[in-house]
Amino acid sequence: MxxxxxxxxxxxxxxxxxxxxxxxxxxxxxxxxxxxxxxxxxxxxxxxxxxxxxxxxxxxxxxxxxxxxxxxxxxxxxxxxxxxxxxxxxxxxxxxxxxxxxxxxxxxxxxxxxxxxxxxxxxxxxxxxxxxxxxxxxxxxxxxxxxxxxxxxxxxxxxxxxxxxxxxxxxxxxxxPDLIRIPYQRAVLNNGTLQGNIPILDVQYGNVWTNIPDSLLAQLNVRHGDQLQVRILHDNKAVWSGEMPFAATFSAVPEGKPLAYLNSLLQLSFALNMGDFAKTHTIGSGPDWSVEVRVTSRGTSTPPR
Known part of the structure; x- marks a missing residue:
């Protein structure tokens, strides 16, 4: 950017x-x-x-x-x-x-x-x-x-x-009077669970980008080091779920391990350090792809800014 x-x-x-x-x-x-x-x-x-x-x-x-x-x-x-x-x-x-x-x-x-x-x-x-x-x-x-x-x-x-x-x-x-608009899952915080859409993949590295902004993470008080439970859905059917830490940089986890981070648009994203998350787990993007995220354990780092 x-x-x-x-x-x-x-x-x-x-x-x-x-x-x-x-x-x-x-x-x-x-x-x-x-x-x-x-x-x-x-x-x-x-x-x-x-x-x-x-x-x-x-x-x-x-x-x-x-x-x-x-x-x-x-x-x-x-x-x-x-x-x-x-x-x-x-x-x-x-x-x-x-x-x-x-x-x-x-x-x-x-x-x-x-x-x-x-x-x-x-x-x-x-x-x-x-x-x-x-x-x-x-x-x-x-x-x-x-x-x-x-x-x-x-x-x-x-x-x-x-x-x-x-x-x-x-x-x-x-x-x-108006435009044609594509329906999709807006980013929301619902009873402690973040819900959003996967609008795009990082085409070069296979990272999975969501539309969940840092402001919603702040509402949930998500901090670096917190452990997140991530559930990815296609047409409302779960295709992948797992846990990963919320980290500031890719190097915060060992090579090949998953992490959640903020991308350049300050939106929640998922990656494998030195790997292709989307290809490894067969994840796509578009209006029919969505994600659910919740905190399973708290770390000790300062919150994202």
Whole structure:
């Protein structure tokens, strides 16, 4: 996250130097083996050659709306107010699903299909207003016969025009009352048991991340050295359970042993020191994965801060 903060700061300097007020950040499930992402960037360049364009990721698993939603939440708050995000994970392209622009209370903008992609940023940053993209006014000229590449023809074009100041948010289209949201287990403390969701896996190391924040751990007075009973469920059926200490660092346990810790987003996570927890125990992530955690014994260390 330190790297993201430095990138955001550098982005602010670049925007000031270029005279632009906003950056454009792209996310897709396209990969980079063909020319799809380059085509989107070409559309943005055609709108404004001085527009700063950045990549969030183009490695979202195909059709995985949930992960696209999570990656926006993971990064958006580290970008300056006014940044425009274009996210295209769109298995329903060409269908009746709506194309929208979200303005958050934090002053960020998100251009995307309305298919659940905005579930987390709407909660995290707050909803100021939602507008449906008016395709008659905000579509790449000459693309009217194209039905399967809205990332290029609609989202990159609208996002670039918004970021470059060619159009205002109010000109993107009519207001909508709400967004489509993906249901999942919110993080709660219930009678001494922490309950939450497993939104994502640490793809590099196999650590299991939850949505349980440090504030809920503090309510339960969880301290480093406490022993936790962890139960992981898929579709409400237990697939793994066991005990592990709550630790500040991976080295607090022997190699290959499990631990609970706070990840870079200050959310409860599980790992094997120098191992792959998810692969070892066949754990996945998504709206149908949940976790239950309780304290079984107390240690003597100071509480997490």
């Amino acid at each position: 330190k790297c993201l903060s430095l990138l955001a700061a550098w982005c602010c300097l670049l925007l000031t130097a270029s005279g632009q007020s906003r950056a454009l950040v792209l996310q897709t499930d396209f990969g980079v083996r063909d020319g799809a992402v380059s085509a989107m960037k070409g559309v943005a360049f055609g709108v404004s050659p001085s527009l700063p364009v950045f990549d969030l990721t183009h490695e979202i698993p195909p059709y995985n709306i949930w992960e696209g939603a999570y990656r926006l939440q993971q990064t958006a708050a580290y970008w300056p107010k006014g940044t425009v995000f274009v996210s295209v994970v769109d298995p329903g392209v060409g269908s009746s699903r709506k194309s929208v622009v979200l303005e958050t209370k934090s002053g960020h903008y998100f251009v995307t299909p309305d298919n659940g992609t905005l579930t987390f940023v709407a909660e995290q940053l707050g909803v100021s207003a939602i507008r449906e993209i008016d395709e008659k006014k905000n579509r790449l000229p000459g693309s009217e016969k194209s039905y399967t590449f809205h990332g290029r023809d609609l989202y990159a074009y609208t996002g670039a025009r918004l970021a470059a100041g060619v159009i205002r948010f109010e000109e993107t289209g009519p207001l909508l």
